[in-house]
Amino acid sequence: MLEFDGLCKSYGADRVLDGVSFTVAPGSMFGFCGANGAGKTTTMRIAMGLARADAGEVRWRRRPLDQALRRRIGYMPEERGLYPRMRVAEQLTYLARLHGLDAAPAARAADHWAERLGLGERRRDQVEKLSLGNQQRVQLAAALVGRPEVLILDEPFSGLDPVGVDALAEALLEQVRGGVPVVFSSHQLDLVERLCDAVGILARGTMVAAGPVAELRRREAGRLLRVVVPDAPAGWAAGLPGVRVASERAGDTLLELAAGADDQAVLAAALRTGRVTHFAWREPTLVELFREAVAAPGRAVAA
The missing domain is CATH 3.30.70 (Alpha-Beta Plaits)
Incomplete structure (x- = not known):
């Protein structure tokens, strides 16, 4: 079980997170939604050790995340985290090695994910020469290439065309079928509703709605x-x-x-x-639930 337990974070007088808690079971997908500035990225950065919580912790299999456990996580930041002058296959192989794969398995994993995400013909290209959409595909491949036990993805569908969206969605569902817990943030609520077992809506640093999508819709x-x-x-x-x-x-x-x-x-x-x-x-759509939860301070919805 991946657990986010009571995360609090402030920057000076600005309270960014206020007791954010949710869990993601193995083999399930959790959609993390919220308006810009709601605290989604900060939550993910705390999980990856890129920011420090004032209170609360993130646990995987009941153990607080440390550097060794984070090596088992496939992470995709919202901002580009790639080496622009490295070639696609070279970069993916290097990142797989950082996650502990030996040279030959790392090269095979790099080829597999490049092909799987529609980059097969661009494997020898430098990342900076790719379109923004294809750079996004490389970023996604980088999160998947190390055979992760957990996936934490910040806006993974941003900038992808419909073919890319479908390829990524199927790749994530395959990870879920293999028992991997997946957390991703997105403003594309139709995708969240279609793909996720559960959803959390964050507003002003507080989780204002959380639970299985179908149950949230029935409740309202x-x-x-x-x-x-x-x-x-x-x-x-x-x-x-x-x-x-x-x-x-x-x-x-x-x-x-x-x-x-x-x-x-x-x-x-x-x-x-x-x-x-x-x-x-x-039954309301997830878009309607989102608008209601975000627009109504103090009104929490939980399934």
């Missing part, structure tokens, strides 16, 4: 009501007690109901405008 499902009245005039639901119009288009209205709001009163109001063809609670 009693708040969004979709009502379809093809002939309804625009604004028909405005002013209903405890009801906020989240979206409205061509008679298809999404309503957010406050606690205690009467859904039957909403139905009665809809029927007064015309024939109701759809009336049902709707």
